[in-house]
Amino acid sequence: xxxxxxxxxxxxxxxxxxxxxxxxxxxxxxxxxxxxxxxxxxxxxxxxxxxxxxxxxxxxxxxxxxxxxxxxxxxxxxxxxxxxxxxxxxxxxxxxxxxxxxxxxxxxxxxxxxxxxxxxxxxxxxxxxxxxxxxxxxxxxxxxxxxxxxxxxxxxxxxxxxxxxxxxxxxxxxxxxxxxxxxxxxxxxxxxxxxxxxxxxxxxxxxxxxxxxxxxxxxxxxxxxxxxxxxxxxxxxxxxxxxxxxxxxxxxxxxxxxxxxxxxxxxxxxxxxxxxxxxxxxxxxxxxxxxxxxxxxxxxxxxxxxxxxxxxxxxxxxxxxxxxxxxxxxxxxxxxxxxxxxxxxxxxxxxxxxxxxxxxxxxxxxxxxxxxxxxxxxxxxxxxxxxxxxxxxxxxxxxxxxxxxxxxxxxxxxxxxxxxxxxxxxxxxxxxxxxxxxxxxxxxxxxxxxxxxxxxxxxxxxxxxxxxxxxxxxxxxxxxxxxxxxxxxxxxxxxxxxxxxxxxxxxxxxxxxxxxxxxxxxxxxxxxxxxxxxxxxxxxxxxxxxxxxxxxxxxxxxxxxxxxxxxxxxxxxxxxxxxxxxxxxxxxxxxxxxxxxxxxxxxxxxxxxxxxxxxxxxxxxxxxxxxxxxxxxxxxxxxxxxxxxxxxxxxxxxxxxxxxxxxxxxxxxxxxxxxxxxxxxxxxxxxxxxxxxxxxxxxxxxxxxxxxxxxxxxxxxxxxxxxxxxxxxxxxxxxxxxxxxxxxxxxxxxxx
Amino acid sequence: xxxxxxxxxxxxxxxxxxxxxxxxxxxxxxxxxxxxxxxxxxxxxxxxxxxxxxxxxxxxxxxxxxxxxxxxxxxxxxxxxxxxxxxxxxxxxxxxxxxxxxxxxxxxxxxxxxxxxxxxxxxxxxxxxxxxxxxxxxxxxxxxxxxxxxxxxxxxxxxxxxxxxxxxxxxxxxxxxxxxxxxxxxxxxxxxxxxxxxxxxxxxxxxxxxxxxxxxxxxxxxxxxx
Numbered sequence: 001x002x003x004x005x006x007x008x009x010x011x012x013x014x015x016x017x018x019x020x021x022x023x024x025x026x027x028x029x030x031x032x033x034x035x036x037x038x039x040x041x042x043x044x045x046x047x048x049x050x051x052x053x054x055x056x057x058x059x060x061x062x063x064x065x066x067x068x069x070x071x072x073x074x075x076x077x078x079x080x081x082x083x084x085x086x087x088x089x090x091x092x093x094x095x096x097x098x099x100x101x102x103x104x105x106x107x108x109x110x111x112x113x114x115x116x117x118x119x120x121x122x123x124x125x126x127x128x129x130x131x132x133x134x135x136x137x138x139x140x141x142x143x144x145x146x147x148x149x150x151x152x153x154x155x156x157x158x159x160x161x162x163x164x165x166x167x168x169x170x171x172x173x174x175x176x177x178x179x180x181x182x183x184x185x186x187x188x189x190x191x192x193x194x195x196x197x198x199x200x201x202x203x204x205x206x207x208x209x210x211x212x213x214x215x216x217x218x219x220x221x222x223x224x225x226x227x228x229x230x231x232x233x234x235x236x237x238x239x240x241x242x243x244x245x246x247x248x249x250x251x252x253x254x255x256x257x258x259x260x261x262x263x264x265x266x267x268x269x270x271x272x273x274x275x276x277x278x279x280x281x282x283x284x285x286x287x288x289x290x291x292x293x294x295x296x297x298x299x300x301x302x303x304x305x306x307x308x309x310x311x312x313x314x315x316x317x318x319x320x321x322x323x324x325x326x327x328x329x330x331x332x333x334x335x336x337x338x339x340x341x342x343x344x345x346x347x348x349x350x351x352x353x354x355x356x357x358x359x360x361x362x363x364x365x366x367x368x369x370x371x372x373x374x375x376x377x378x379x380x381x382x383x384x385x386x387x388x389x390x391x392x393x394x395x396x397x398x399x400x401x402x403x404x405x406x407x408x409x410x411x412x413x414x415x416x417x418x419x420x421x422x423x424x425x426x427x428x429x430x431x432x433x434x435x436x437x438x439x440x441x442x443x444x445x446x447x448x449x450x451x452x453x454x455x456x457x458x459x460x461x462x463x464x465x466x467x468x469x470x471x472x473x474x475x476x477x478x479x480x481x482x483x484x485x486x487x488x489x490x491x492x493x494x495x496x497x498x499x500x501x502x503x504x505x506x507x508x509x510x511x512x513x514x515x516x517x518x519x520x521x522x523x524x525x526x527x528x529x530x531x532x533x534x535x536x537x538x539x540x541x542x543x544x545x546x547x548x549x550x551x552x553x554x555x556x557x558x559x560x561x562x563x564x565x566x567x568x569x570x571x572x573x574x575x576x577x578x579x580x581x582x583x584x585x586x587x588x589x590x591x592x593x594x595x596x597x598x599x600x601x602x603x604x605x606x607x608x609x610x611x612x613x614x615x616x617x618x619x620x621x622x623x624x625x626x627x628x629x630x631x632x633x634x635x636x637x638x639x640x641x642x643x644x645x646x647x648x649x650x651x652x653x654x655x656x657x658x659x660x661x662x663x664x665x666x667x668x669x670x671x672x673x674x675x676x677x678x679x680x681x682x683x684x685x686x687x688x689x690x691x692x693x694x695x696x697x698x699x700x701x702x703x704x705x706x707x708x709x710x711x712x713x714x715x716x717x718x719x720x721x722x723x724x725x726x727x728x729x730x731x732x733x734x735x736x737x738x739x740x741x742x743x744x745x746x747x748x749x750x751x752x
Numbered sequence: 753x754x755x756x757x758x759x760x761x762x763x764x765x766x767x768x769x770x771x772x773x774x775x776x777x778x779x780x781x782x783x784x785x786x787x788x789x790x791x792x793x794x795x796x797x798x799x800x801x802x803x804x805x806x807x808x809x810x811x812x813x814x815x816x817x818x819x820x821x822x823x824x825x826x827x828x829x830x831x832x833x834x835x836x837x838x839x840x841x842x843x844x845x846x847x848x849x850x851x852x853x854x855x856x857x858x859x860x861x862x863x864x865x866x867x868x869x870x871x872x873x874x875x876x877x878x879x880x881x882x883x884x885x886x887x888x889x890x891x892x893x894x895x896x897x898x899x900x901x902x903x904x905x906x907x908x909x910x911x912x913x914x915x916x917x918x919x920x921x922x923x924x925x926x927x928x929x930x931x932x933x934x935x936x937x938x939x940x941x942x943x944x945x946x947x948x949x950x951x952x953x954x955x956x957x958x959x960x961x962x963x964x965x966x967x968x969x970x971x972x973x974x975x976x977x978x
Contacts, residue, residue, distance in 0.1 A: 088788060167863070171895070258804060258806065261763075261804075350763060442865060446767060448958070465773075752860075
């Protein structure tokens with residue numbers, strides 16, 4: 001048997017002319033030359049493997065970094081922020097000594113290749129990020145986007161993604177409390193599978209990814225390392241799909257939620273006993289990422305003996321071990337006298353744990369294989385000093401024509417009969433229809449703290465049983481709005497998530513985002529990205545909600561066709577007592593329905609334009625963040641003081657969509673009157689932002705309207721909760737039974 | 753005085769802390785039991801909670817049934833120790849042959865999570881005495897393998913002896929035979945069901961109903977007055 005000789009550091013220095021396959025590993029020529037310059041010699045194969053995965057778009061944010069800086073530069077003053085951008089996830093103070101960490105990430109490309117495992121491991125990855133901060137995960141959310149609902153491939157991708165999320169998250173015992181499901185032909189070859197997680201801890205339990213203290217041991221624990229996901233980061237996440245290339249199935253990792261559940265419990269037990277100095281999960285770029293990040297964030301260097309990594313496949317090369325993205329692994333830095341106890345806890349949970357190295361007092365990351373040094377690098381150059389691109393960007397030529405194609409000029413319903421017909425079509429359309437066929441595949445009850453879950457405006461979790469302290473989260477994004485105007489579209493996503501949190505009575509605190517875009521090498525896409533980031537950073541500044549972290553997913557395109565720019569925004573809120581929360585469903589007959597905010601003729605990017613005319617053009621609704629803030633304050637005060645019994649945000653689909661949802665949730669109808677100054681069509685279908693409907697008990701009406709008047713928030717009485725029909729006076733009446741059939745029948749008919 | 757009720761944690765158990773909370777809310781003292789430990793810490797009753805013990809690998813409940821703690825539970829249950837199996841716990845009880853029948857994958861092949869309507873068929877067991885026979889209740893249901901099956905003879909026997917404890921109403925969520933949601937052994941000390949009463953014990957949480965609380969008050973009363 002012949003073997004190629006081991007490419008040691010010594011060997012690399014002695015053989016400067018050996019050409020390594022940098023292009024196959026996804027590196028550009030200038031990037032390879034930069035590595036040679038950093039090292040002062042050619043890299044070894046193992047070093048090249050590390051640089052290639054860590055300098056990939058997915059890990060290094062090389063195209064997005066220059067724009068993302070705005071989130072820090074424009075961050076509003078916020079005392080609640082305990083840990084900001086740069087760690088595994090941001091951490092926010094929610095009071096009473098509690099801290100909450102949350103983040104949204106993408107697992108788009110793997111989920112298209114292998115829907116079940118791609119989505120499952122997306123949940124696994126975000127959950128490990130949350131554990132790595134020291135928190136117990138308490139809930140997950142999943143914003144999802146698929147191709148056209150009736151496209152045959154959607155029937156392959158969606159059920160797999162949903163089963164994967166459920167199969168993994170349900171098995172971890174994490175309630176799934178929110179998210180979205182959106183269909184649009186633009187996501188046909190590039191579904192967006194974003195996953196968010198919230199974790200809770202006490203302030204003193206916050207942990208960071210850093211290796212300090214020379215002599216401290218580096219412990220790898222969790223699953224054995226196998227050949228799955230090798231190069232996933234560099235190849236899968238950083239290239240455009242192309243039909244000509246062979247299947248990339250082997251690059252998708254396979255998840256084992258049972259192993260992850262053990263990892264959660266064992267890690268939390270080690271935290272409780274204060275055994276952990278620093279911790280990092282192994283996600284994209286596996287050990288390459290964990291060792292280089294831990295070492296570069298700490299004070300010293302690190303020495304690793306790769307032979308000690310437990311393997312699932314003993315034939316793996318050192319390069320493959322460094323690149324493997326096998327799931328359910330974590331890396332902890334532990335003081336020497338605490339290692340035994342740490343290993344004991346792992347053993348209790350039947351989790352394999354191995355000391356693979358130690359923190360050194362140097363500043364190098366050194367990795368050994370069979371006694372020979374195969375990596376000798378400054379870890380900062382791997383983890384933090386990757387390339388930064390100032391990619392060219394330009395407003396696309398077609399943008400003007402798109403905006404000029406005004407949706408407000410589309411033919412509108414001429415008769416009451418047509419109006420009624422369009423209402424039914426809207427609430428039955430795939431995007432507006434009930435998603436309960438999907439969400440009922442997720443466990444929303446586990447842990448026994450779920451106060452609100454989808455289809456409520458935000459998911460809400462109690463975090464203290466004594467005081468009732470709780471947190472709420474909403475995720476929103478509207479690619480259609482963002483396509484028409486990325487700056488405004490990003491702010492509309494932020495405004496909607498903010499409003500959704502406030503609608504349930506929680507105070508918005510902080511933001512995480514998942515920015516899904518096409519190829520950064522296309523100047524038009526790069527312009528969309530730059531505009532969206534600028535819009536989001538400006539918006540967060542105005543609303544006082546800092547971005548605490550998030551994720552960028554680029555190359556979501558097939559050939560030349562990119563997805564709609566799709567910034568997905570998650571807003572986290574806090575509520576002092578969950579008993580004061582406000583649900584969306586109508587609760588009592590006779591209560592008065594008020595519309596808060598201003599309604600304008602705004603149909604650009606609207607659900608109505610899509611469903612009735614298959615049209616996308618014009619301008620998205622205007623954003624007024626001052627108004628959003630005021631609306632939020634009114635909704636929160638009204639919840640706290642018991643002035644409203646239900647509230648629902650108005651967004652895609654407009655007022656009629658919200659009324660139908662509130663009615664079906666509460667199984668109570670409504671009689672509506674078109675207010676003066678509005679026509680029935682605009683009243684029902686406009687998507688003006690900064691609006692909500694609330695149901696006010698008659699006894700509270702005066703107090704509530706006085707408050708709105710005093711704060712200068714338009715509040716219009718538009719009807720009353722009543723009966724088992726929705727009646728728009730002078731126009732039409734629809735029974736709840738026919739609305740329910742329309743609203744709830746669509747998704748099962750398409751997918752079941 | 754109160755009663756000590758044990759809750760077993762297997763690797764992959766999910767609702768152990770929720771079940772402990774439900775026991776506490778009912779006024780009893782929850783005691784954590786560990787799967788590797790044969791010792792039941794002198795508890796007066798045991799709950800096998802929901803989750804995916806051992807990842808549900810091989811078959812739901814099939815591996816947990818052989819854990820050290822189960823040796824003691826099986827022995828003591830046969831001697832009268834009250835045992836409640838919820839969801840995965842029900843699956844473990846059938847695997848351990850403390851209850852007859854078996855659980856298959858849901859007939860629609862999906863995980864299902866819903867607020868499920870049930871009828872209490874037997875209010876004479878250790879865990880159901882605070883209900884009334886015929887009472888209709890709502891309890892959250894969430895499972896992948898919830899389809900109760902048994903041979904015709906066993907089904908007839910269960911029906912004839914009134915050992916079907918709960919039946920699904922309005923909608924059979926998984927294809928269970930005879931709409932069976934839960935059953936009891938002959939002595940009435942061992943009860944298993946698929947829905948999760950521990951998720952219906954607080955008015956604000958979950959579905960907002962407290963229809964599950966009587967499970968825990970039933971056993972408490974029985975133990976305290978015994």
